Each structure stands twice: as structure tokens, then as C-alpha cells.
Amino acid sequence: MIYIEHMNNIDRRNFLKTAAIGAASLTLGSATVKAADKPLSDDRIGILVDTTACVGCRHCEWACRTAHGLPAGELESYSDNSVFKEYRRPGNEALTVVNEFENEKNPLLPVFVKSQCMHCEKPACVSACIVGALTKNEDGSVTWNDDKCIGCRYCMVACQFQIPTYEWQKSIDPHIMKCDLCSERRSNGKLPACIEICPNEALLFGKRSDVLKAAKNKIKRKPDTYINHIYGEHEVGGTTWMYIAGKKFDKLKMPPLGTATAPGISEAIQHGIFAYFVPPVTLFALLGTMMWVTKWKKTNGSDEPKGKLPDVNDEKEK
Amino acid sequence: MKKIHFILIPIVFFGYVLSKVFQPDSESVKDKFTVESISSTEQNEMKKFHDNSSLRVTQKLNCKSCHSSEYPTKDDPGLLGCPRSEMISVYHSPEEGPETVLINEMSDYYSGVEFPHKVHAEMSEMSGGCTGCHHYNTTGPVLNCRKCHESSRSREDVSLPDLKAAYHRQCMTCHKQWSNDNGCSTQCHTRKGSGSIINTGTSKNKTHPALNLPTKLVWETNSKTNKIVTFFHDEHINKFNLSCTSCHNQESCIKCHAGKNRGDIGKLSRKEKSIEEHHQPCANCHFGNSCQKCHRDKEMLSFDHARSSGWVLKSYHAKVSCTKCHGTKMPYRKVEHKCVTCHKSFSAEFDHKLAGFTFSEGHTGLECKNCHSGGDFTKTPVCTDCHDDKSFPQDLPGTRK
Ligand code: SF4
Ligand code: SF4
Ligand code: SF4
Numbered sequence: 001m002i003y004i005e006h007m008n009n010i011d012r013r014n015f016l017k018t019a020a021i022g023a024a025s026l027t028l029g030s031a032t033v034k035a036a037d038k039p040l041s042d043d044r045i046g047i048l049v050d051t052t053a054c055v056g057c058r059h060c061e062w063a064c065r066t067a068h069g070l071p072a073g074e075l076e077s078y079s080d081n082s083v084f085k086e087y088r089r090p091g092n093e094a095l096t097v098v099n100e101f102e103n104e105k106n107p108l109l110p111v112f113v114k115s116q117c118m119h120c121e122k123p124a125c126v127s128a129c130i131v132g133a134l135t136k137n138e139d140g141s142v143t144w145n146d147d148k149c150i151g152c153r154y155c156m157v158a159c160q161f162q163i164p165t166y167e168w169q170k171s172i173d174p175h176i177m178k179c180d181l182c183s184e185r186r187s188n189g190k191l192p193a194c195i196e197i198c199p200n201e202a203l204l205f206g207k208r209s210d211v212l213k214a215a216k217n218k219i220k221r222k223p224d225t226y227i228n229h230i231y232g233e234h235e236v237g238g239t240t241w242m243y244i245a246g247k248k249f250d251k252l253k254m255p256p257l258g259t260a261t262a263p264g265i266s267e268a269i270q271h272g273i274f275a276y277f278v279p280p281v282t283l284f285a286l287l288g289t290m291m292w293v294t295k296w297k298k299t300n301g302s303d304e305p306k307g308k309l310p311d312v313n314d315e316k317e318k
Numbered sequence: 319m320k321k322i323h324f325i326l327i328p329i330v331f332f333g334y335v336l337s338k339v340f341q342p343d344s345e346s347v348k349d350k351f352t353v354e355s356i357s358s359t360e361q362n363e364m365k366k367f368h369d370n371s372s373l374r375v376t377q378k379l380n381c382k383s384c385h386s387s388e389y390p391t392k393d394d395p396g397l398l399g400c401p402r403s404e405m406i407s408v409y410h411s412p413e414e415g416p417e418t419v420l421i422n423e424m425s426d427y428y429s430g431v432e433f434p435h436k437v438h439a440e441m442s443e444m445s446g447g448c449t450g451c452h453h454y455n456t457t458g459p460v461l462n463c464r465k466c467h468e469s470s471r472s473r474e475d476v477s478l479p480d481l482k483a484a485y486h487r488q489c490m491t492c493h494k495q496w497s498n499d500n501g502c503s504t505q506c507h508t509r510k511g512s513g514s515i516i517n518t519g520t521s522k523n524k525t526h527p528a529l530n531l532p533t534k535l536v537w538e539t540n541s542k543t544n545k546i547v548t549f550f551h552d553e554h555i556n557k558f559n560l561s562c563t564s565c566h567n568q569e570s571c572i573k574c575h576a577g578k579n580r581g582d583i584g585k586l587s588r589k590e591k592s593i594e595e596h597h598q599p600c601a602n603c604h605f606g607n608s609c610q611k612c613h614r615d616k617e618m619l620s621f622d623h624a625r626s627s628g629w630v631l632k633s634y635h636a637k638v639s640c641t642k643c644h645g646t647k648m649p650y651r652k653v654e655h656k657c658v659t660c661h662k663s664f665s666a667e668f669d670h671k672l673a674g675f676t677f678s679e680g681h682t683g684l685e686c687k688n689c690h691s692g693g694d695f696t697k698t699p700v701c702t703d704c705h706d707d708k709s710f711p712q713d714l715p716g717t718r719k
Contacts (some may be wrong), residue, residue: 055490057500075427078511079501108495171625191472197427199502200490201483206476214476 015188016125031108040121044140044240045181046208047097048215049114051223051245051252053203056084056112057099060194064096064116067182067193087253090116091223092165092177096194101252111245113252114194117142117163118232122261128158133176140208140240141181149176160236181240208240215244238263340455415439415460417449421485423469451488463488531555536617544610547617549600557621558640558650565599629655634672658695670716677716689715 058078065072070093084100091097096116103111124135125144132157133148144155144164155164155176167174182192190196195205204211212233219226231249232242235257243254250256363570387396415435423517443451452460454601467484468475479487489506492500505508535549536570554560604611624630631638643660644650653659677684689699689710700707701715 053479053487055486055494055500057502076501076503079499081500109491196471199482199486201471201479204473204476210476217477311412 039138040140040143041138042209043207045119046139046140046206047241048204048211049241049243050202050204050218050232051111051113051243053200054098054112054114055200056081056100056110057199058083058098059197059199060096060114060203061094061098062268063193063197064179064182065094067185068095070094084110090163090165090179092175095179095231099253101247103246105246111247111252112202112243113243113254115161115254116194116241117159118161118236119179119181120236120261121238121240122236124158124160124236124261125155125164125263126155126259130154141183142178143177143180143183146173146175151176160255164199190292206255212242215242218244402443423464423481428502428509433506534620539613541613544613544615546614546617547612548614549612550618550620553621565602627655632674634674661695673719675714675716681715 036197059075062072062075062078064070081100087099088094088097096114098112098114101111101113103109119140119142119162120136121140123134123136126136128141129149131148131150133145133150134142135145136142151166151174153164153166153176156162158164164176164178166176182190182194185192191205195203204214206214212230215230215233219228219230225246226244227246227248230242230244231254232239237259243249243252245252336512347536353547381390384398385396386398390396413436417434417436419435421433438446438451442448448460463484464481466479467481469481471480471482473480478484493506531551533552535551537547538545539548554564554565576608594598599611619625640650640717643653686695687693688703691697691700693704699710701710701713705713
């Protein structure tokens, strides 16, 4: 892993590309194997973040940390607004964070956006996990299982929202950290910590179908307040956490993602490999080849070995 | 064993995952990017609602205020969005409402809040009245928030905010704008079980702290001549008896309270006003006046009845309120300097002392017309009916103050 950390972006991409090619050729025969899909409940959870109702108190951050045994500090200290100077991402010390954005309609009331794992309807992280350590549950939540995780961090790469983080600082039993929709609290009949504490109920918790209906109603009733877009209704095939806002989501650093689900073929391939159990020695061989190819490319200055798969990343840069 | 995996597990699949992850960039997927969250039929409904809501402003409340269809049924009530302000009948003077309201239902981290209702009610007069908070209140008594807003956050019907949110949303939109402060215990609450309890006290009669009202405001305009505009704030209140709301209406608390602790953001809030907006508060009353009434080449002197009208107010008249002679309606009525303009007819009880004149003993008990011949008070009083050698005003039937 240290190896990846030290590669610059271009090297890393080439390396990964090569890896992908190898993987594809390895698993040609197994692409039809499907992951066992658990049916999602019709009553599965939905949460609507109404960014126009959020006041940026960050109590959700405090509650989340407290509920997960992370150092949280005093609740009062969260009224310090200076943290908003920098854009923050959820990480292994805060599974959820709130960021401030400008509100052109009223500069005195900035827009606040809470972010955390979206609990995708078709989660890329789950598909990417080769050992099934991440599970999409019937209730819609996506949870991580310590016992199964082998620390490969595929989930981190797969997630389009760059959510799962790794406890780098821990040498013993590091965890993949992300919002788990407070599965423990919910199993005790409680609401997720952030939902419960939010003073303004900017986080509306309910059945996904009900919450979606409420979102549409809000937009319908206040077309001057909201733009006509529920982020997460369709993005990447739909998500559990959904957002409504008064301005375009890309201005709130929420990437414009298509409605197509991310996992696609990767799911079949990875589950395929493990269905047929590729012996570790093959993987070593492959790894060796990849390193060699990457090195070869570097020394020869050649950009691309000929006759390979088209690369969407390169397309993007043109 | 696990540790070994950490080192050994190949990165083989990263690439594949990545290439799939970024795939939506390809052309074929691009057109799916526009997410349509509201169908076109729903949009039509939305339009209907809007057309209707503009109608309702001038419309009395009837079935159509709430139902879109002619014959609403239980299964298909065809409910429109609640018309909110248009159907509200709440209005009381601040004194009629409660002084304070204790909100103490769902205190978890914080203790309850003693909400100074009267202060807010007083201030609300300047910005839309009771309905600013008491929305959706139909005819009848003022409803409690909890009448509609459920106290439990995990509930079946999520179409309304829960009670905690209903309370906070009422307060925070303004309080947040004033101070950009989210500190629960700096504004309303006291923290439960914490050593640092802020004592909000249980003070009754909370009112808005006395305002430091300006006496005089002077502006310098951009114009080349008559640059200076002077406005006597105190005179408008104390002499002309205007209430705050006669000029300050449709103003929110933010007008005065924004900018506190806000640095630059506060400054941004100062809205650029158009010429009309600048003149509107004055023009309401001063509409017939020429520009020079206010726009002068130097600061104006404060109001002086003698200077402005040429008539010195003395004794009784100095104590009379302006409205007594000039009417209550704006603009004040212009009055001529003649007694009869006001004193159209005197009754027998008229006490000359009020005009600063005390009759000598022999003159008390006379009828008005003995001196004011024909009851015409505009003419000089006549003495010659009784006295051959006396004439007004050299001789007086008593003493003048
Ligand atoms: S947001 Fe990322 S981590 Fe969360 S469910 Fe989706 S893919 Fe997985
Ligand atoms: S649901 Fe739980 S884990 Fe997720 S952000 Fe909220 S408090 Fe944190
Ligand atoms: S607790 Fe609610 S209002 Fe406060 S920052 Fe979080 S989402 Fe926003």
C-alpha cells in the first residue's frame, strides 16, 4: 500500500489501468456470476437534508462523534463558526461534517450542507468489496463488518462520494470509517444521533417513499426557495440521504453524477473471482507483471501499450 | 493473518473499479444527467396552485381556497397548498397576548426556554404582525404549535416539521441572521447539568430595551444645489405624535440588529435603496411639498410654530396638541390665524381664563353678545353699548396675563 501512496497521480492511474486489464483478462469466464442481491424493503429508510433549514449549528457532528465513541469535545464548542473557513470532508474523526456556502439570495443566511455516506441504493462500495465486508441492508443502510474486512480499501476507491476513510493512524485493527446510519442506536429503537439532535429537523428521517414525497411537496409549495432537483433521488441509482437546496448542487460541491449506478461490471468480476477462487499465487504473478509494465512504460516514455482498452479517464482530460 | 493480507492483497481491481466509476463521462450516459425530480403533471399542478394563490389574495375564504376541485371527496380532496397568510385572522395587540411563554416540552440537552412573547409581539407590529409566527391559524383562538406539530421525531406523517423543529425554525431564521450565532446557551437555553448555566431569570414584563432614538438625522445628497436634508426624528415622535409604525412598517428586526458581530457580511445586508424607496416614508405625509421643504443648502432649524406659521403659541394654545387644530390625518390641515377657525361657536360655559383673560368683578356674568355684538367673535368687542368713554383694546374688562 505504501507503494500507492508514493505514486503520483499519473503513475497511479496507469498502474490501476494496467491492473484493470489484467483483472479483466483473468476473469473472462466468470463475468456472469452475480452478487446475491438482497431485496430492499419498501419501507426502507430515507433522509432528506433540507439545506434551507440547516443553520449550521454542527450539533449533528457532535452527536455523531459522541454516538461513535470518537473524541467529540464540548457541545458548546461547536458554535465556533471559524471551522467554516475551510471546506471539510467526512473522515475517520468525523463521520459527518457540515460546510458553509454562500447564499446569494440572503448573505446573512449562508447555506449549510451536511455530508456523510449517502447509503446508496446500489452502493459501489459494497460491489467493490471483495470479501463482502460491506453490506447493503434491507432497511437501506450500508454497513461495514470488522470481522470480514481485509483492509484492501477498494471501497474507498469505488465510492463516488469519497466517503469511506481508513484509520491510518491506527496500527492495530484499523477500521474503515463511514456513517453507519447509527445501526447500533437504531437496533435499540433510537433515531440516528444526528437526526435526533438537529434543532431544525433539517434532516428529515422516515420511509424513503414518504420522505421523497415530502421533498417534492416542499419544492412544489416553495418554488422560489428550492430548485427543482432532489439530489439523491436518482443520482447513482438513488441514495438514502437526499438533499434539497435553493441553489444548484454543483455550487454546493455535490458532484453532478449520472443516474447510472457505479458498480456495473466490477461487481460481477469481483464476485466472480471469488466465486472461482483465484489462488493467491496468480495474484502475485499478476501484481509482478503490473509493476513490470508500469516500470517499462516509465523508462520507455511510451504512453500506452498498444491495442488496449479505451480509457475513459484520458478522454476526460482532452 | 489479517496483517499479511494488508500487504499482500493486490491492487489489481482498483483500475477496473475506477474505470467503471468514471464511466458516466462517456457521451451515451451524459443525457441522463438532468435529473427530473418532478413530473410534468406535477408541474402543472404547481402552476395551478400559483395562479390560484395570486387570486386568493383578493378573494374571501371559500371551499376553493383549499380544494382544487369543484366537488372534493374524501378520497380525492384535491387539496391545494395551505393558503397560509390569506386565511389567518389572528390579530391582537401585544398587550392581549401573554407576557412570556415557557417552552419546556422536549428539553434533552438543554432546559426549557422562557420566550418573551410580548417583546416579540411588539416588534412584530413593524413586520407583518402576528402571522409572522402564527401561520396557518384559522379563525378562532390562537393555536399552540403543538396542535399541529408532533412532539415525536420518529412519526408516521413527515409532511410537517416536528415540534422541536417548529419552535427552532421560528426563532433561528431571525436570530441566526442577527448574530450568526448558533450558541444555544448564549441566546435562549441553559445547558442541563452543566456548571456554566446562564441565568435568564424569570423576569416578567420583558420589553424591548429602551431605544436610543436619534434626535436629528442629517444627510448629504449627491445633488449640486440644496445638498442637505435634515430630519428631526424626535419632533416626529414627540411633537407630531407619530407612532413608530407610521413610518417603520414592513421592517424586520434585522434592519437594526444585523451587522452586529458580522463583519463584512453584515455590511452586505444594507440594501441599496431606490430614490422612491428613500422618499417613501416622508412622501406618505409630505406629498404636496416641494423638494425645498427638505432639501436645503444648510441644515434646517427645528420646528418652531411662531417661525413656521407666524403665530406665536401662548398660554392655552401652547398646551393644545397639534392635532386639536390641525386634525389627525396626514398631512396636517392648514389653519388660519383666526379664533373662529376653531372657535366656531362658544357656549355659555366658555371660560375666558383659558384664553388668558380674567374678567373684573363687574364683568363676570355678562353674556357673550353684550360685548361681541351679534355673536360675531371675529369683530372687535364693543364697549360703547354700556360705557360712553371706553373702547377696546385700550380699555379691558379685566386683566390679561
Ligand atoms: S456513499 Fe460511498 S460509502 Fe456510502 S454507500 Fe455509497 S458508495 Fe458506499
Ligand atoms: S446517521 Fe449516525 S453515523 Fe451517520 S452521520 Fe448521522 S450520527 Fe453519524
Ligand atoms: S444539527 Fe441540523 S441544523 Fe445543525 S448543522 Fe446539523 S443538520 Fe444543520
